[in-house]
Ligand code: FES
């Protein structure tokens with residue numbers, strides 16, 4: 001048995017029991033206390049633009065059909081037939097007005113309502129035995145969107161997504177709202193890595209320290225505009241409510257020059273100037289910070305980078321979004337999307353996609369470098385010696401808990417939250433602090449939804465009506 005109080009106290013002082021990166025018991029608790037509650041990213045509205053479009057996405061074992069109904073609403077329907085529990089939809093994406101269960105043929109509309117039962121009259125005595133009205137595939141307990149990003153939560157009482165994002169939304173806009181039209185996605189690429197899901201989330205949240213070491217070769221071949229990986233220490237990390245990330249410090253210049261330096265064409269810069277708030281613009285133009293990788297607790301990460309894509313000194317920015325979908329304590333399925341502003345010029349979209357594929361995704365050079373570390377870490381965390389070891393995650397803190405460098409004042413950092421220049425594990429600690437909050441809070445009992453044709457039982461109906469707020473188009 002793990003002494004949880006002790007474990008969480010260690011995590012909170014930045015000394016991490018190594019076994020949390022590969023431990024069945026910890027994973028069981030994460031399943032029950034964290035993923036049963038937190039907002040989890042499942043897709044983007046641009047993936048399902050038309051009525052009937054759907055993608056099938058999972059939160060741990062729970063499969064959901066994320067579909068746009070004929071009414072334009074986005075819903076996440078639990079992909080399990082009301083009859084004997086077969087998976088109703090076996091495809092990964094598509095367009096359908098109805099889903100027909102492969103087992104006995106019950107069919108459902110794309111808003112989840114039952115459309116038909118074979119032999120309804122003969123087998124059930126018709127409506128008298130099984131009333132179809134109100135019977136629907138179970139909706140995810142909560143669904144909400146921000147800038148078209150669709151999230152679900154298994155908690156029917158989850159706070160509104162906007163509240164959960166808090167000030168991290170300020171930073172999320174850089175990736176997902178470069179113009180009024182927002183982003184469009186390509187992908188996802190999916191692959192599995194034999195690594196614990198928390199490692200990637202922590203790395204993207206704040207690990208600027210690994211770049212000079214792990215990614216030396218990428219810098220050596222000149223893929224990067226920045227000639228020295230050590231440049232990372234001039235950037236800052238920031239944390240705001242439930243998310244945080246890293247930045248690069250750019251050379252002095254105007255807002256236009258800085259956005260141009262990382263490769264944005266003038267036409268896109270003009271749109272950013274109209275879309276972003278003055279503070280959002282100041283963080284780049286006045287303060288000189290350009291956002292790079294970030295994580296939103298628990299398992300969504302983003303990255304923005306600007307490699308050289310052709311044989312010239314020109315660089316081109318790309319944005320990617322990913323989830324670290326846990327399979328087990330030692331395995332993670334990565335879903336990685338390419339994202340680009342919907343109004344970007346076609347040529348930019350094509351080159352930006354190329355930039356993404358060179359750096360991240362299943363063939364990306366950064367990806368390959370990173371994963372080797374994470375697999376090795378996960379392997380080693382399973383053993384008995386790892387149970388004796390506390391990993392030092394206190395970078396940026398003096399022994400008495402005060403910061404090595406003071407946080408940036410508002411005059412030097414226009415964004416919300418707290419930002420520190422240089423290397424530090426502030427964000428990894430924040431992420432695990434959120435993790436600890438969930439791990440120490442027992443899960444609420446799950447409310448059962450009875451699905452039955454009996455007239456007096458309308459639980460399924462009320463769940464469908466009130467349980468999940470669909471997103472208006
Ligand atoms: S399990 Fe789906 S129709 Fe029987």
Ligand SMILES: [Fe+2]
Nearest residue numbers: 210214366370
């Ligand atoms: Fe990396």
